[in-house]
Amino acid sequence: MAGSSASIWGRRHTIGLAVPIMAILAWLVLYPNALVVVDSVREGGRLTLAHYAEFFVTRSELEALWASLWISAASVVLAGAIGVPLALFFHRFDFPGRRVLGALAALPVLLPPLVGVIAFLFLAGESGILTRSVQLLFGLDAPPWRLAGAPAIVFVHAYTMYVYFYLFVLAGLARLDQSMSEASASLGAGRWRTFRAVTLPLLTPSLTAASLLVFMTSMASFSAPYVFGGGFRVLTTQIYASKVSGALSMAMVETVVRASASLVFLWVLRRYAGGRASVVVGKGVSGARHSVRSRPMRLLLAIAGTAAVLALLLPHLTLALISLVPEGAWTTQVLPKRYSFENYAGLLRDPELFAPILNSLRMATVATAANLLFCFLAAYLVVRRRFRGRGLLAVLLILPWALPGTVIAIGLSTTFSVDQPWAGRIVLVGTFWILPLAYFIRNIPLVTQAVISSFRRFDPALEEAAASLGAGWVTTMRRVALPLVLPGLAAGGLLAFVTALGEFVSSILLYTPRSRPISIEILAQLRGFDFGGAAALGVVLVVLMAAVFALGGRFVRQEVGGARP
Amino acid sequence: MSLELRELRKRFGEVEAVRGLDLELQSGELMTLLGPSGCGKTTVLRLIAGFEAPDEGRILFHGEDVTGQAPQRRGFGMVFQNYALFPHLSVFENVAFGLKAHGQAAAEIGAQVERTLERVDLPGFGGRRVQELSGGQQQRVALARALAIEPPLLLLDEPLSNLDAALRERTRVELREILKAVGITALYVTHDQEEAFDLADRIAVMEAGRLRQVGTPEDLYDRPVDRFVAGFVGRSNVLSGRLEAGPSGVLSARLAAGPAWPITSEPGRGEPGQAVELVIRPEDLLLVAGGDASAASAVLRGVVRERLFRGASVTYRVEIADGTVLEVEAERDAAASGERVVVRPRPGARVHAFSA
Numbered sequence: 001m002a003g004s005s006a007s008i009w010g011r012r013h014t015i016g017l018a019v020p021i022m023a024i025l026a027w028l029v030l031y032p033n034a035l036v037v038v039d040s041v042r043e044g045g046r047l048t049l050a051h052y053a054e055f056f057v058t059r060s061e062l063e064a065l066w067a068s069l070w071i072s073a074a075s076v077v078l079a080g081a082i083g084v085p086l087a088l089f090f091h092r093f094d095f096p097g098r099r100v101l102g103a104l105a106a107l108p109v110l111l112p113p114l115v116g117v118i119a120f121l122f123l124a125g126e127s128g129i130l131t132r133s134v135q136l137l138f139g140l141d142a143p144p145w146r147l148a149g150a151p152a153i154v155f156v157h158a159y160t161m162y163v164y165f166y167l168f169v170l171a172g173l174a175r176l177d178q179s180m181s182e183a184s185a186s187l188g189a190g191r192w193r194t195f196r197a198v199t200l201p202l203l204t205p206s207l208t209a210a211s212l213l214v215f216m217t218s219m220a221s222f223s224a225p226y227v228f229g230g231g232f233r234v235l236t237t238q239i240y241a242s243k244v245s246g247a248l249s250m251a252m253v254e255t256v257v258r259a260s261a262s263l264v265f266l267w268v269l270r271r272y273a274g275g276r277a278s279v280v281v282g283k284g285v286s287g288a289r290h291s292v293r294s295r296p297m298r299l300l301l302a303i304a305g306t307a308a309v310l311a312l313l314l315p316h317l318t319l320a321l322i323s324l325v326p327e328g329a330w331t332t333q334v335l336p337k338r339y340s341f342e343n344y345a346g347l348l349r350d351p352e353l354f355a356p357i358l359n360s361l362r363m364a365t366v367a368t369a370a371n372l373l374f375c376f377l378a379a380y381l382v383v384r385r386r387f388r389g390r391g392l393l394a395v396l397l398i399l400p401w402a403l404p405g406t407v408i409a410i411g412l413s414t415t416f417s418v419d420q421p422w423a424g425r426i427v428l429v430g431t432f433w434i435l436p437l438a439y440f441i442r443n444i445p446l447v448t449q450a451v452i453s454s455f456r457r458f459d460p461a462l463e464e465a466a467a468s469l470g471a472g473w474v475t476t477m478r479r480v481a482l483p484l485v486l487p488g489l490a491a492g493g494l495l496a497f498v499t500a501l502g503e504f505v506s507s508i509l510l511y512t513p514r515s516r517p518i519s520i521e522i523l524a525q526l527r528g529f530d531f532g533g534a535a536a537l538g539v540v541l542v543v544l545m546a547a548v549f550a551l552g553g554r555f556v557r558q559e560v561g562g563a564r565p
Numbered sequence: 566m567s568l569e570l571r572e573l574r575k576r577f578g579e580v581e582a583v584r585g586l587d588l589e590l591q592s593g594e595l596m597t598l599l600g601p602s603g604c605g606k607t608t609v610l611r612l613i614a615g616f617e618a619p620d621e622g623r624i625l626f627h628g629e630d631v632t633g634q635a636p637q638r639r640g641f642g643m644v645f646q647n648y649a650l651f652p653h654l655s656v657f658e659n660v661a662f663g664l665k666a667h668g669q670a671a672a673e674i675g676a677q678v679e680r681t682l683e684r685v686d687l688p689g690f691g692g693r694r695v696q697e698l699s700g701g702q703q704q705r706v707a708l709a710r711a712l713a714i715e716p717p718l719l720l721l722d723e724p725l726s727n728l729d730a731a732l733r734e735r736t737r738v739e740l741r742e743i744l745k746a747v748g749i750t751a752l753y754v755t756h757d758q759e760e761a762f763d764l765a766d767r768i769a770v771m772e773a774g775r776l777r778q779v780g781t782p783e784d785l786y787d788r789p790v791d792r793f794v795a796g797f798v799g800r801s802n803v804l805s806g807r808l809e810a811g812p813s814g815v816l817s818a819r820l821a822a823g824p825a826w827p828i829t830s831e832p833g834r835g836e837p838g839q840a841v842e843l844v845i846r847p848e849d850l851l852l853v854a855g856g857d858a859s860a861a862s863a864v865l866r867g868v869v870r871e872r873l874f875r876g877a878s879v880t881y882r883v884e885i886a887d888g889t890v891l892e893v894e895a896e897r898d899a900a901a902s903g904e905r906v907v908v909r910p911r912p913g914a915r916v917h918a919f920s921a
Contacts, residue, residue, distance in 0.1 A: 008616055008635070010635065461645045462651060464636070465649040467615075468663075469662050469663030469711075470663050470714065471662070475666055480651055484653060
């Protein structure tokens with residue numbers, strides 16, 4: 001009954017808002033992908049499914065598809081194996097330093113994918129610190145392992161994505177009612193049985209959500225396969241290879257297959273996770289932590305915790321370390337001999353090196369500003385208004401999330417590479433604007449979800465109260481809605497900004513040398529074997545992200561319980 | 566006449582929330598819309614405010630048809646059930662909101678806010694944050710906010726339901742005083758009959774989307790038009806029986822349980838033999854311990870099952886032969902629990918007969 005503000009402002013008002021929003025989404029999200037689909041069935045002016053036939057017959061293509069699938073599955077298992085015990089450990093025990101260590105364990109979430117990957121390269125690659133240490137320690141002739149191919153990809157995925165399991169399970173445990181385990185104990189069940197039969201099943205929603213998130217992210221992952229894959233192809237790198245080698249039709253087909261796979265899993269995610277709302281039965285008092293009394297035990301736990309976190313943060317530390325290595329100062333030693341701030345100085349001195357930083361900042365700002373305005377209105381429409389296309393709108397808003405960066409980039413580069421204004425196509429490829437556009441589209445789901453969360457907490461009566469006092473729509477939005485959804489908006493905006501700063505996947509398909517972002521520059525440095533320079537840029541990126549979070553965190557903190565999508 | 570509702574209809578999907586409702590509100594009148602949960606009273610309020618549009622019917626204010634008008638244009642003040650105070654604004658800014666929206670000058674706003682806050686007995690509260698206030702204070706801020714714009718009509722949606730019982734009783738008396746002092750026309754929605762009695766000049770009783778009766782509290786209590794109103798307003802006993810013609814043609818009711826009792830109101834086309842339901846209030850029944858053999862044919866015999874001490878009065882729950890339990894109000898020492906008693910109407914009692 002009360003929940004739709006349609007009556008207050010009138011049906012025409014709703015249409016007036018909804019039409020532009022949906023038109024923009026249709027133009028920027030649906031249209032490019034539709035063009036790709038059309039391209040994939042066209043050959044010299046005729047419609048054909050020949051390319052699809054070729055896809056499903058070519059062994060390498062099918063192998064790439066299969067590889068994407070099983071690597072993602074393996075990533076889920078391994079990430080869970082790391083994240084879940086970690087969450088249990090930090091939830092259950094209280095020991096000195098728990099809070100700090102617990103927060104640090106979530107740090108990988110701040111690492112842009114490409115930066116994480118190269119950190120691994122430095123750590124465990126053929127000439128990595130760890131590799132060489134082990135080699136030296138055991139007096140081996142050759143490196144003990146090669147970080148390449150499928151195992152490397154799975155390893156890197158798990159190492160960076162365990163955070164999803166860690167955070168989700170931690171939140172799930174916090175919501176668990178203590179009385180559950182107490183009831184179980186009173187009925188005679190031992191600790192292990194309680195965990196297996198009570199705790200674990202109740203954690204299912206968290207586990208499911210994390211699993212699906214890791215799966216989707218792995219399927220969309222590009223950086224790790226690109227750097228480590230070597231000849232081993234997954235679908236995302238396959239698309240890139242096809243486009244670069246000029247087999248455009250094949251690239252289209254791969255894109256469509258890729259997108260379809262994602263959409264299927266997204267549908268599964270919505271059906272399964274959306275329907276199983278986790279109901280907290282009981283008063284919702286979470287279990288008290290085990291306060292360990294014996295001092296040696298506390299010490300042991302603290303050491304174990306520190307060791308675990310250190311192990312998990314090794315890539316970050318490696319990155320910081322390597323950034324201090326001047327060019328050419330590290331060849332065959334385990335650890336570099338010389339350290340200096342040369343790389344950082346170089347960044348500031350050389351405009352060519354500094355330009356990418358400025359570019360990324362500029363493009364991220366433009367994209368995020370657009371996101372804030374667009375997603376605020378879109379979220380408002382979805383939550384507070386009833387109209388016939390609302391379901392479709394909700395789907396369109398989530399769609400970019402199901403489409404990997406490569407797919408979106410291909411769509412954009414196909415659509416906006418010709419001048420046909422009557423068909424809604426202008427030339428944006430090769431200009432400054434194509435990358436912010438890609439960032440904007442990729443971040444729509446994230447920011448919209450964050451604002452939707454905030455709007456859902458919003459008492460509809462507030463809008464009515466404002467209307468009853470004589471305020472028009474704009475005044476109500478400005479003075480009532482905006483301040484109240486600010487935490488969600490800020491959280492979404494912050495995440496969108498830092499994501500755009502470090503974005504790699506779309507950038508690599510759409511960048512121009514003049515507007516190249518930080519991630520592309522990092523890659524260039526790597527190719528030129530300037531590891532120190534690459535690492536320094538990586539560190540700058542991470543520091544920028546941390547700074548943005550710290551500054552903007554003020555707006556987010558008001559949100560109780562967090563509105564992160 | 567101030568507000569007029571004509572044949573208002575509203576349906577939500579399959580459910581008809583308001584079915585052809587006609588109502589008139591006089592200027593300066595305080596009217597309560599009383600009814601059980603789900604009867605449509607809040608819907609009527611929201612239709613008047615403009616937050617919902619009626620499917621059929623008209624809403625006229627001072628003769629002008631406002632049915633299609635947006636809520637901002639109508640200018641009716643509204644006090645919401647959970648107050649809907651803007652959490653990010655201070656008390657002053659909340660109360661000033663409407664004035665600011667109407668474009669008034671800052672100095673004027675300041676003075677008006679202070680005046681209104683004093684009216685609701687919250688002087689100097691302007692600087693406080695709404696989260697710091699108690700429930701009762703928040704409710705008064707909500708009232709002040711609606712009053713500040715000096716609306717021609719005030720709509721209140723169960724504003725006291727979130728307060729605890731003692732506070733609610735105190736507040737409703739104060740509320741009536743404030744509204745009468747301002748002289749505003751007000752429509753108040755509630756499901757609490759006592760609240761309606763305390764607040765209203767007139768009460769409109771609603772059930773299942775329709776108006777059952779409109780009248781002063783006394784009208785409703787003494788002369789309910791049907792079984793529902795009789796049962797909803799005040800406590801009542803219900804006995805089944807048939808109409809009987811007396812010596813001078815006066816109808817009385819022959820109870821199923823035996824005796825014949827005189828009735829003071831009869832159903833529209835009352836005829837001898839017609840099945841009726843009698844409604845008698847507990848204070849209109851007389852209870853005598855033991856058993857009076859002489860007037861046997863006019864009384865109901867029963868046993869006291871429970872004796873409920875309510876301070877100023879005692880309510881006896883008496884079970885009669887066919888298992889029905891009657892509530893009788895009597896003196897403290899009228900009977901003891903488990904005792905045999907006889908029950909009959911007090912002289913001058915109001916006995917309503919409604920068609921069964």
